[in-house]
Amino acid sequence: MASGPGPHDRTLPLAGLLALTGALVAVPFALDPFRQQLAAKYLCFAFPAVGLVLVWGYGGILSLGQGLYFGMGSYFMAMFLKLEAAAQSNTGSALSQFYGSSLPDFMVWNSVEVLPWWWRPFHSLAFTIVAILVIPPLFAFLLAYANFRKRVGGVYFSIITLALAAMASIVIIGQQGYTGGVNGITDFKTFLGVDILSDRIKSVLYFITVVTLIAVVLGARLILASRTGKILVAIRDREDRVRFSGYNPATFKAFAFAAAALLAALGGALFALQEGLASPSLTGIVPSIEMVIYAAVGGRLSLIGAVYGTLVVFSAKTFFSENFPEIWLYLLGALFILVVLFLPTGLAGLAERVGSVLRPRRPAVRAAAPVRAVAEEVDTPVEVGSAPPA
Amino acid sequence: MILSVEDLTVAFDGFTVVDGLALSVEEGELRCVIGPNGAGKTTLLDMICGKTRPSRGSIKFKTHELTELIEYEVTRLGVGRKFQTPSTYEDLTVLENLEISYPEKRGVVGSLFFTRDAALRDKIDEVAHRIFLADHLDEKAGRLSHGQKQWLELGMLLMQDPELLLLDEPVAGMSPRERERTAELLSGVTAGRSTIVIEHDMAFVRMIAHTVTVMHQGRVLAEGSMDEVQADPRVIEVYLGE
Numbered sequence: 001m002a003s004g005p006g007p008h009d010r011t012l013p014l015a016g017l018l019a020l021t022g023a024l025v026a027v028p029f030a031l032d033p034f035r036q037q038l039a040a041k042y043l044c045f046a047f048p049a050v051g052l053v054l055v056w057g058y059g060g061i062l063s064l065g066q067g068l069y070f071g072m073g074s075y076f077m078a079m080f081l082k083l084e085a086a087a088q089s090n091t092g093s094a095l096s097q098f099y100g101s102s103l104p105d106f107m108v109w110n111s112v113e114v115l116p117w118w119w120r121p122f123h124s125l126a127f128t129i130v131a132i133l134v135i136p137p138l139f140a141f142l143l144a145y146a147n148f149r150k151r152v153g154g155v156y157f158s159i160i161t162l163a164l165a166a167m168a169s170i171v172i173i174g175q176q177g178y179t180g181g182v183n184g185i186t187d188f189k190t191f192l193g194v195d196i197l198s199d200r201i202k203s204v205l206y207f208i209t210v211v212t213l214i215a216v217v218l219g220a221r222l223i224l225a226s227r228t229g230k231i232l233v234a235i236r237d238r239e240d241r242v243r244f245s246g247y248n249p250a251t252f253k254a255f256a257f258a259a260a261a262l263l264a265a266l267g268g269a270l271f272a273l274q275e276g277l278a279s280p281s282l283t284g285i286v287p288s289i290e291m292v293i294y295a296a297v298g299g300r301l302s303l304i305g306a307v308y309g310t311l312v313v314f315s316a317k318t319f320f321s322e323n324f325p326e327i328w329l330y331l332l333g334a335l336f337i338l339v340v341l342f343l344p345t346g347l348a349g350l351a352e353r354v355g356s357v358l359r360p361r362r363p364a365v366r367a368a369a370p371v372r373a374v375a376e377e378v379d380t381p382v383e384v385g386s387a388p389p390a
Numbered sequence: 391m392i393l394s395v396e397d398l399t400v401a402f403d404g405f406t407v408v409d410g411l412a413l414s415v416e417e418g419e420l421r422c423v424i425g426p427n428g429a430g431k432t433t434l435l436d437m438i439c440g441k442t443r444p445s446r447g448s449i450k451f452k453t454h455e456l457t458e459l460i461e462y463e464v465t466r467l468g469v470g471r472k473f474q475t476p477s478t479y480e481d482l483t484v485l486e487n488l489e490i491s492y493p494e495k496r497g498v499v500g501s502l503f504f505t506r507d508a509a510l511r512d513k514i515d516e517v518a519h520r521i522f523l524a525d526h527l528d529e530k531a532g533r534l535s536h537g538q539k540q541w542l543e544l545g546m547l548l549m550q551d552p553e554l555l556l557l558d559e560p561v562a563g564m565s566p567r568e569r570e571r572t573a574e575l576l577s578g579v580t581a582g583r584s585t586i587v588i589e590h591d592m593a594f595v596r597m598i599a600h601t602v603t604v605m606h607q608g609r610v611l612a613e614g615s616m617d618e619v620q621a622d623p624r625v626i627e628v629y630l631g632e
Contacts, residue, residue: 227495227504230486234479241477243461244439244470245550246496255498 016304016351017217024210028203040206040274042314043213045070047267049294049306050213051260054220056292057300058229059256060236061144061153065161066291068168069136069261071283073268075172075179076135078278079119080128081188088190105187110177119178125192132269133262140261141254148250153239162285169284184279191273205274212270216263217303223259224303232256264291297339299346308347392417392554392584393438398447400437407433409608411447415554420585422595425605426628431588432474434605435556438586439471440464451554466496470552474559476539480532484523484542487531488514491546513549521545521575537568544572544579555585561594573597 027039048066055061086102103115121127143164147157172179179185189197196205223229235242235249242249272278281287290313298309316335320328343350393415400408408430415421423431436442438449440461449456456464465471479487492513495504506514518524521541526534531542540560547555560576561569573594580587580598589595595602595616602619604612612622619625 223502227490227501228498230479230482230490231501233481234490237479237481238477241473241479244465245491245546246462246465246493247501248462248496251498252501 013302013304013348013351013355016302016308016348017214020304020307021210021214025207028206033199033202036206037202037274038314038318039311040202040209041271042311043206043209043307044267044271044274045291045294045314046213046307046310047216047270048260048264048291049298049310050217050220050303051263052291052295053298053300053303053306054223054232054263055256055260056295057302058224058236059232059253061253061257062155062158062292063161063257063260063288064158064285064292065163065165065288066260066264067283067285067288068161068165069140069264070268070271070287070291071165071168071172071278071280072136072139073132073265073270074272074278074282075185075268076122076128076131076265077269077272078185078188079122080125081191081272081276082185083119083123084190084192085188104180104185106180106183106185107177110181112177116178132265136265137258137262141258144254144257145250148253153253162288165283165288166285169280172280172283179280180278182280184277184281185272186277186279188276196273196276202274205270209270209274212266213307216266217307220259220263220303228252228255293336295346297336297343297346299343299348299350302346302348305346305348305351312347391415392452393586394448394450395434395438396448396450398434398437398444398449400433400442400444400446407608408437408444411605411608411610413603413610415584415586417584418582420580420587420598420600422587422589422599422602423605424589424592424595424602425611428607429605430608431605432558435471435558435586435588438464438554439469439556462496465550465552466493468553469556470547470550470554471556472543472547472558472560474562476536476543478531478534478539478542478546481530483528483530484518484534485514485527487542488517488545488549491549493550517545517548520548520578522571537564537572540564540568540572541575544575548579553584555580555583557585557587557589559588559590561589561591569594 024039024043028036031039048070052063052066055063082104083102086104089105103112107115122131143160144157147153147160152160172184173182175181189195194201196202224232231242231247231252234245235247235252239249242252268278268282271282294310294313295306296309297313298305298307300306313332313335317328317332320331324331339346345352391414393413395411395413398408398411398413399406411430411434413421413434423434425431433442437444438451438456440456440459440463444457447457451464451467451469454467456467456469459467479490482490489506489510492510495501514527515524518527521544523534523538523542523545526538531539534542544560557576561572564572577598587595587598599616601613602616603610604619604622604625606628611628612619612625614622
């Protein structure tokens with residue numbers, strides 16, 4: 001906003017964005033419905049990865065618990081869809097005559113007789129959408145502000161985020177009657193009466209996901225280009241100094257954390273809509289750490305890199321598990337180790353290096369570029385799971 | 391009187407660093423604080439700017455009591471601080487460093503929709519010129535020399551335009567040539583502005599100070615003009631005579 005993309009802008013290279021948009025638009029025409037479905041699923045996980053670029057790459061706050069917000073988004077959407085399914089299903093109506101209201105099937109199996117009060121508002125689509133857009137960022141903001149105001153940060157905050165994600169999945173599994181437990185909430189077929197399992201609707205949802213994702217990347221770009229974005233970088237590098245410029249770092253960091261939570265929730269909601277599932281296995285520690293890996297593989301300073309990173313990791317996952325079913329996890333682990341060791345700036349850093357080799361050098365301006373690239377590598381090593389820069 | 395410090399005391403782990411200190415600074419005055427290492431000079435600045443909370447005493451800035459406030463609140467009241475080591479935002483350009491220091495819209499939402507108007511751009515250009523960095527506006531601060539970073543930090547203070555300026559060893563670690571230009575720059579920055587400077591360089595203090603306060607073991611040992619202070623036998627004993 002205030003300052004346009006400069007010559008060293010790494011947040012959003014135009015070529016990368018165009019190539020990605022082209023490729024994503026081509027997917028439904030090039031791939032069979034099964035592969036398209038996979039692509040849609042991968043893209044949903046790109047949302048939290050883009051959020052991590054904001055909060056971790058630029059805000060210096062390593063969240064190991066984005067699965068919590070992804071989970072909130074997916075559960076809120078799934079609750080809406082499940083209530084719709086319950087109202088329609090034959091078994092549901094038979095049971096509802098018995099119990100006096102239509103209950104989701106898993107509640108019936110768990111002898112829950114009355115729909116809990118906090119499920120009721122999810123009959124309304126408007127409420128559901130507002131819940132997805134407001135509750136995760138609001139929760140994230142309050143949590144982060146309370147911690148950052150007391151100057152709890154760095155690795156301690158990372159552990160808190162991790163613990164919350166773990167707690168969420170434990171609570172979901174423990175409260176089977178209200179949450180569907182370890183199976184999650186699943187088995188719904190319609191959204192406002194539209195069959196979401198048909199290939200045509202799946203293509204529509206896929207395009208909605210692509211458009212939302214690109215909008216989100218552009219929105220994040222606007223935040224980073226605004227003065228708020230510059231202050232985030234300043235806080236990441238010298239939080240103490242920022243206080244003496246008259247800013248309260250706690251609000252800025254909490255804002256970045258809330259924005260990342262919103263993106264994760266959006267991804268979760270789109271995931272539940274397309275995959276027909278909200279599950280504790282997508283809410284806890286493992287998916288949360290994986291989201292960090294997507295961002296790290298893509299390059300944590302590149303918004304578009306996070307999308308590429310997600311797609312690459314998921315493709316590798318699918319490829320390895322289909323072709324080397326016995327050892328695919330080891331291969332995936334080796335891939336992460338290689339990236340962390342040899343590509344500290346991720347795929348975006350690799351693309352930038354290749355680009356600067358291919359580009360014809362303009363003598364005066366480009367003279368310092370190689371030195372700069374080396375210096376940045378030394379300054380910002382990407383270590384998955386390590387503390388953010390102080 | 392713009393700043394009035396009374397009975398200011400702070401102890402770390404039972405060790406009293408500043409002990410019942412009293413100090414007042416007039417509007418537009420440039421006060422130098424000198425003293426041997428460990429006299430509590432930097433701690434005094436830390437307490438004024440809200441970084442360290444005193445155990446006892448009061449700090450009045452105009453009508454505000456500062457002891458209850460934290461750093462950004464003190465800054466917003468109009469107190470600017472320059473640290474001993476250059477502290478600029480290394481990953482931001484010179485221009486962005488100056489722009490961030492502009493004291494307006496310092497909330498998240500305000501900053502999100504902040505736009506640089508022509509007046510601000512002019513001000514940035516003027517300050518950049520004054521700090522000899524007009525040709526480096528788009529360079530990242532991390533790539534500047536040590537001296538240039540010091541200048542940039544002074545430029546950030548010029549943008550901030552505080553009513554009370556706290557400078558901690560502004561010429562430390564500079565080459566003689568840089569020192570000369572900095573002295574010139576400082577006289578512009580401090581002109582007509584209430585300022586407290588901590589400095590070791592006696593020639594520099596003699597050049598700029600109106601009044602000198604000598605601190606020793608957390609207390610004020612002497613106060614007066616440079617000549618008076620230098621003639622004080624107690625001062626000679628603890629500090630200048632060494």
